[in-house]
Amino acid sequence: MADTASRERPVIDLDRAVIRFAGDSGDGMQLTGDRFTTSSALLGNDLSTLPDFPAEIRAPAGTLAGVSAFQVHISDHDIVTPGDHPNVLVAMNPAALKANIADLAERGTVIVNSDAFDERALAKAGYHDTNPLTDGSLHAYTVYEVPMTSLTLEATKPSGTKPRDAERSKNFFALGLISWLYTRPLEPTLAWIQERFGKTPMVAEANTLAFKAGWNFGETAELFPSHYEVKPAKSLPKGTYTNISGNTAMAWGLVAAGQLAKLPLFLGSYPITPASDILHELSKHKNFGVRTMQAEDEIAGIGAALGASYAGSLGITTTSGPGLDLKTETIGLAVSLELPLLIIDIQRGGPSTGLPTKTEQADLLQALYGRHGEAPVPVVAAATPGDCFYAAIEAARIALKYRTPVIVLSDGYLANGAEPWRIPDISDLPDISVPFATEPNHVGDDGGEEFWPYLRDPETLARPWAIPGTTGLMHRIGGLEKSDGGGAVSYDPANHDLMSRLRVAKVAGIAADIPPVEVDDPDGADVLLLGWGSTYGAIVAGVRRIRAQGRKVAHAHLRHLNPLPPNLGEVVRSYRRVVVPEMNLGQLVKVIRSEYLVDAKGLDKMRGKPFRAEEIEQAVLELFLNRS
């Protein structure tokens, strides 16, 4: 038990801290990181997280390939990234140390589970005939060796758990220790353990004992000279917050879209990393009239969603790159049928199976152009985990108003990453409902009333949405070219030319219905950083750093990738240099160059991880240096 003296160890105030938990994929590091994040969120910190795990559920234990990590950045002020370099690395075994040590901040702290550093484990991690704990290679860091396994086994004895099972509680020991180190409250985690493991009291007891033991170890062992406090973030806008991941925000945004459109949702989806959590989340909310169907394949998922849209639901499909490939033909059908449909693409490393659990932004050109024929599709991208909520609503607004499939781009980083999200006032959300057609809209040659399924709204160019069950509006539509207005099958060359142009004009016209891109440029810079999607946080943080050095730089971020905001040409032409950071090999930059004849330059990264702020900073500083 803690004695008074140890309690008096100094508490040092930090404005921010970056902690990375790393271990074997079976060590429960994601859970540990997630719990630490939740405690920090409840404390009122601003935060951002970066889970990073292998595609294998259990890669070979103790190997570099099997290392799973979770990084969390906590702060007393507004932050936008999970942090470039951890201040503290918790390494549960030698492989976790080896895989992560290069990222640690200068003079950073390493806390290792010293029980795991035996010869065999060291060799498995590639430390042959050497031990980083004794060979001096960690001399630049403060290293704390904590025998977490044995302390956990000792602490959990009263629970009666067998040693092999008790050992599995060591992540709770680590969580307790780091919770003490950063003065996190105990109660939320203790309550959560009861809730999560209540059905198996022995496990709940072991985890509780291990968690408390970790905390008490920090307090009593006098290993640590001090501990830290990161105070609540005061600079955040007023409001009620919750910690939210991108996939949850996306799912909630879709539920909200259904409510705002006054339409039932239909999700047709096939499980795929990293999109499956949206299917899981939506499947919980059947009381909102949400129908979810785990389809037999990606094609059936979107096919059923399109069928549901035809029948008057808001059809949705969720996927990642390989699934987007498979859905392509049906997206083309949706373009031709001119029906609302949402395709949510949670991008991951490609091509092919690629890097299923790693992030990337390389589906942009596919989203924009990846269909045969002239098949324009509006594309909307989310910038942060919480922003996925609004991206979903905006995509639904466009899909419904213009009767078109819309692709929403998120990615693995946004999907699994989390941030505090200010919960919106429902009354501030837009009404996105549209009317169904109820009456004939044309008088035929014989003077009789007819329904023309392709008679367009003169303003939006959207066709009427007449759902089955509506008397007098029976009509047939299909993937064959249709005559303008009447919608009968037509092979007429002039009609095909006209219809192709009308479909393009309809989507292009959405530009008048989206906000102009805003440029953050307080100082009158001549370099513009133009981003889209999840690079938002890294670019904002990079820009702050550059400005802190007295340099000028502007930032604009795109929500709409098709059509582009109406003022974008003017904006990019007004800067001497335009730099486009992307987690691909230069996709948006191609679009900017071809659309506006501007000599924009790409800043590319393909490492399965988000940009670091310092990478943005350095790239822009190099530009300045090259100029002088």
Add this chain to the structure above:
Amino acid sequence: MTEVATAPATTKKDWASDQEVRWCPGCGDYSILTAVQMLMPELGVRREDTVFVSGIGCSSRFPYYMNTYGIHSIHGRAPALATGIAVARPDLHVWVITGDGDALSIGGNHLLHALRRNVNLTIILFNNQIYGLTKGQYSPTSEAGKVTKSTPFGSLDHPYNPVSLALGAEASFVARTHDMDRKHMMEMFRRAYEHKGTALVEVYQNCNVFNNAAFEEITSKEARPRMLIPLEHGRAIRFGEDAEKGVVVEDGMARVVAVADVGPDRLLVHDEHREDPSLAFALSRLASGPHSPTPIGVFRDVERADYGTLVDQQLVAAVERKGPGDLASLLTSGSTWTVS
């Protein structure tokens, strides 16, 4: 909203759209279209509550000719789109029009899963054992050795038997008919329509351009008594000019016998409602192609909850358990804190 009592009386003409039918003259598709258009007024269903969904192929032009709602979709995907329609709107009557290439080759997976889920769909599978729209390649139901443009030395693939396939997927309703017998087609379509769940009707359909007379040996008026084995619920399975032949089951296999040899008591009495599909499957194996006596009629008709109804039951149960969805409550359902 779709009950029989409220549907106004219609005629065949009311169900025909204004589009000119563009199948080859003499195509078996015409007689199927006529059978459906003649049946619809008898069903007492409203046109606006009826949706025809198709994929790609000659048969898939069908929806254009029906004065109902309809989608001519993409190759093989009709069951997927139709599933979305039927699940989102259980009040509608959804028909799927497909062919042997569309349903069994490119769309095989969707067909199997529609049958497995028991989505409330009426599927009419036009089997002409050839690819017509692409001008004459062999199909998954073509007999092995078929010489076509893509198989000048004969096809090597073993063909599917669509009825066996559907029974293997435990389809709750499976029937077979042919395009030369309108009365039988209408009866099979009616039964399929009345079935709650996925109903599959295979129609032997003649492609007079690329695979003419493929079914002639069994469907010509002259051949029918000898070559078609009518399946009638509750009756011993017999056929032949003088009903001199019958079907018995031995060692789990169905076999054609001379009634005189075994006596009428040993003949199999057909039971459409038999829960286990094995016996129906055995019947489907009596003929491996339209060259030997082939069963027609309803192979299987069993009750099983349909997918759309089950989905709706879950929605109702969720509202009963949690109350109707409230967006503000959802957004605050996690741990929250306030910044003031």
